[in-house]
Amino acid sequence: MAHRLNDRQDEAVKYVSGPLLVLAGAGSGKTSVITTKIAYLIQECGLKARNIVAVTFTNKAAREMKERVGKLVQGKASHGLTVSTFHNLGMNIIRKEYKALGFKPGFSIFDQQDARALLVELMHKQLSDGEDSVDVVQHMISNWKNDLVLPQQALDRARNEEEMLAARVYVNYNRTLKAFNAVDFDDLILLPVQMFREHQEILQKWQNKIHYMLVDEYQDTNSSQYLMVKQLVGDRAMFTVVGDDDQSIYAWRGARPENLGLLNQDFPGLKLVKLEQNYRSTSRILKAANVLIANNPHVFEKTLWSDMGMGDEIRVVRCRNEDSESERVATEILTHRLKHDTSWKDYAILYRGNFQSRLLEMKLQEHQIPYHINGGTSFFARAEVKDMMAYLRLLVNPDDDNAFLRIVNVPRREIGASTLEKLGTYAGQRHISLYQACHEMGLEEVMDARYVDKLRRFTKWMDDLARISDSEPMKGVRLLVTESDYENWLYQNCSSDIIAEKRMGNIEFLVGSIQQSLERGDEDTTLEDAITRLILRDMMDRQEEEEDHDKVQLLTLHASKGLEYPHVFMIGMEEELLPHRTSIEEDNIEEERRLTYVGITRARQRLVMTLAASRRQFGETLDTTPSRFLDELPQEDLVYEGWEQRSTPEQRHARGQEALDDILRGLDL
Numbered sequence: 001m002a003h004r005l006n007d008r009q010d011e012a013v014k015y016v017s018g019p020l021l022v023l024a025g026a027g028s029g030k031t032s033v034i035t036t037k038i039a040y041l042i043q044e045c046g047l048k049a050r051n052i053v054a055v056t057f058t059n060k061a062a063r064e065m066k067e068r069v070g071k072l073v074q075g076k077a078s079h080g081l082t083v084s085t086f087h088n089l090g091m092n093i094i095r096k097e098y099k100a101l102g103f104k105p106g107f108s109i110f111d112q113q114d115a116r117a118l119l120v121e122l123m124h125k126q127l128s129d130g131e132d133s134v135d136v137v138q139h140m141i142s143n144w145k146n147d148l149v150l151p152q153q154a155l156d157r158a159r160n161e162e163e164m165l166a167a168r169v170y171v172n173y174n175r176t177l178k179a180f181n182a183v184d185f186d187d188l189i190l191l192p193v194q195m196f197r198e199h200q201e202i203l204q205k206w207q208n209k210i211h212y213m214l215v216d217e218y219q220d221t222n223s224s225q226y227l228m229v230k231q232l233v234g235d236r237a238m239f240t241v242v243g244d245d246d247q248s249i250y251a252w253r254g255a256r257p258e259n260l261g262l263l264n265q266d267f268p269g270l271k272l273v274k275l276e277q278n279y280r281s282t283s284r285i286l287k288a289a290n291v292l293i294a295n296n297p298h299v300f301e302k303t304l305w306s307d308m309g310m311g312d313e314i315r316v317v318r319c320r321n322e323d324s325e326s327e328r329v330a331t332e333i334l335t336h337r338l339k340h341d342t343s344w345k346d347y348a349i350l351y352r353g354n355f356q357s358r359l360l361e362m363k364l365q366e367h368q369i370p371y372h373i374n375g376g377t378s379f380f381a382r383a384e385v386k387d388m389m390a391y392l393r394l395l396v397n398p399d400d401d402n403a404f405l406r407i408v409n410v411p412r413r414e415i416g417a418s419t420l421e422k423l424g425t426y427a428g429q430r431h432i433s434l435y436q437a438c439h440e441m442g443l444e445e446v447m448d449a450r451y452v453d454k455l456r457r458f459t460k461w462m463d464d465l466a467r468i469s470d471s472e473p474m475k476g477v478r479l480l481v482t483e484s485d486y487e488n489w490l491y492q493n494c495s496s497d498i499i500a501e502k503r504m505g506n507i508e509f510l511v512g513s514i515q516q517s518l519e520r521g522d523e524d525t526t527l528e529d530a531i532t533r534l535i536l537r538d539m540m541d542r543q544e545e546e547e548d549h550d551k552v553q554l555l556t557l558h559a560s561k562g563l564e565y566p567h568v569f570m571i572g573m574e575e576e577l578l579p580h581r582t583s584i585e586e587d588n589i590e591e592e593r594r595l596t597y598v599g600i601t602r603a604r605q606r607l608v609m610t611l612a613a614s615r616r617q618f619g620e621t622l623d624t625t626p627s628r629f630l631d632e633l634p635q636e637d638l639v640y641e642g643w644e645q646r647s648t649p650e651q652r653h654a655r656g657q658e659a660l661d662d663i664l665r666g667l668d669l
């Protein structure tokens with residue numbers, strides 16, 4: 001690594017005689033401690049890379065960490081090292097232990113949308129007034145899973161009608177997933193934890209494999225993730241976790257900053273190291289972040305300083321409307337880059353909600369500024385890619401009813417809704433999958449032989465493909481694409497040939513990724529593995545392959561965690577955007593403040609905040625109110641631009657008081 005560790009960091013790296021918690025603010029080198037420590041464990045402590053597991057929050061972070069370790073540990077010594085997300089780790093455990101969990105090989109992973117579709121189906125009777133309740137139930141089930149509450153326990157604990165209903169759906173939902181040989185996203189953590197509880201011998205096997213564990217962004221782990229760590233490290237308790245309670249921004253996904261405190265109880269020998277020097281940002285940026293976050297109550301007291309120089313003032317730019325806000329950001333990047341000879345990738349634009357990126361994209365395109373959207377409309381969300389993924393899922397897991405239903409009649413095979421309904425009833429009564437039901441002799445009794453024939457022609461074709469794929473996976477995949485005649489179907493159904501061509505290109509890209517995955521993986525990588533990996537990658541980071549190229553980065557505040565950029569724009573600094581409207585309604589301002597803290601601390605040299613004086617909303621143009629967080633920043637470090645007159649909070653308060661006095665006088669009290 002280019003820089004030398006400070007004494008505290010060095011202490012954290014070299015402490016290997018027991019559990020360690022590194023608690024420190026943004027940019028103090030927590031992630032650096034983890035990467036350096038992995039190298040230290042391999043080079044100085046004689047640990048094998050394959051016995052080390054590091055967990056981070058996103059795939060992007062995992063990739064970066066792997067890269068950093070690769071630079072420190074050359075050659076073979078780093079082979080077999082696990083650096084992954086919690087979900088990836090969980091998936092690998094399930095993949096190896098699926099038998100103990102009662103799954104068949106090639107299990108499917110349902111993403112958010114698949115899971116929702118299933119819930120809609122299970123709840124159809126209760127959905128007379130729209131599908132809103134599906135989202136509520138989905139959220140409740142997810143929370144239960146994150147808190148390790150099983151369906152039966154949810155039933156027992158239900159305190160009112162709503163919880164009772166959700167718990168009943170939960171029971172059904174889990175049963176159906178099992179029948180589909182599928183797991184959902186939350187199961188990737190829940191199932192291993194549950195299995196480790198029930199099967200000591202399996203847990204021991206994993207404990208023996210993992211000699212040292214490291215966890216980054218620890219403040220955002222939820223209960224089940226925490227338990228997974230606790231189980232895996234066992235009594236040996238050889239681990240390092242690093243975190244910052246001020247950056248806890250996933251409470252809505254069940255994250256518990258209190259887990260930082262829990263560690264102390266569960267591991268009485270826990271050593272605590274605090275880091276206080278920030279190596280990322282100018283003093284001014286750091287001060288702004290510190291002053292802001294001081295408005296939150298604190299579990300742990302921390303101080304954070306930097307000797308990167310005072311730096312420029314933070315600019316707060318007010319634009320007429322959202323159009324001019326985006327335009328302003330685009331032109332600023334353009335001119336700044338010209339003047340300072342920087343790269344595009346030195347700039348990041350951060351926002352609270354994904355929808356805020358649309359206008360930005362248009363403006364950036366207009367000015368021909370290359371950009372990359374982190375988490376934008378995903379490759380995998382496109383219809384043709386979802387179709388092809390469904391084919392592939394069905395190929396490796398014939399029991400995946402969702403996949404079956406999606407493509408059995410795409411392209412058209414004259415298998416209509418009523419045939420499928422009859423098939424569904426038949427399969428439901430016998431507790432078998434739709435695919436299996438197609439093979440059953442009894443099917444002729446419930447539907448016309450003509451239709452049975454059509455179904456069987458389809459499954460016979462899929463069976464043949466599956467057989468071919470067993471020995472020659474890529475041949476199977478390619479045959480699937482050509483024989484399905486999907487290309488023709490695309491050309492018939494797209495409004496123009498150009499669009500059809502583009503969609504076909506996406507399918508080619510997908511097939512290419514599978515091939516790469518098969519070639520890159522270990523020798524025993526199967527088609528199932530390659531597809532499971534694709535599904536997981538889709539869910540965890542909807543990013544394009546080319547993301548590392550020189551492009552302006554557009555990302556949500558949530559996605560920006562752990563990253564850093566020389567020049568940062570935070571847009572939409574308005575009430576109801578940041579803090580978000582629902583957080584205001586639910587009185588959850590502290591989490592929004594932490595989110596703002598995360599945003600500010602991404603910046604190394606220069607921070608610009610923008611807002612629009614008016615904004616279109618539901619067809620109306622409304623005046624906005626500047627974010628309360630602007631008032632909380634140290635005013636002496638800000639420069640306001642585009643404000644007729646920016647008054648201090650005191651002045652505004654005084655004005656409010658005057659107005660109130662006027663009213664009181666008017667009332668003649």
Ligand SMILES: Nc1ncnc2c1ncn2[C@@H]1O[C@H](COP(=O)(O)OP(=O)(O)OP(=O)(O)O)[C@@H](O)[C@H]1O
Nearest residue numbers: 003004005006026027028029030031032279280562
């Ligand atoms: N001792 C050091 N000397 C010089 N630079 C350092 C040192 N330690 C870390 N850095 C640099 O400081 C920056 C921030 O480090 P790092 O990303 O590890 O911080 P962090 O605590 O993980 O931040 P965050 O809370 O945002 O995740 C990086 O660019 C890193 O290379």
Ligand SMILES: [Mg+2]
Nearest residue numbers: 030031032562
């Ligand atoms: Mg970090």
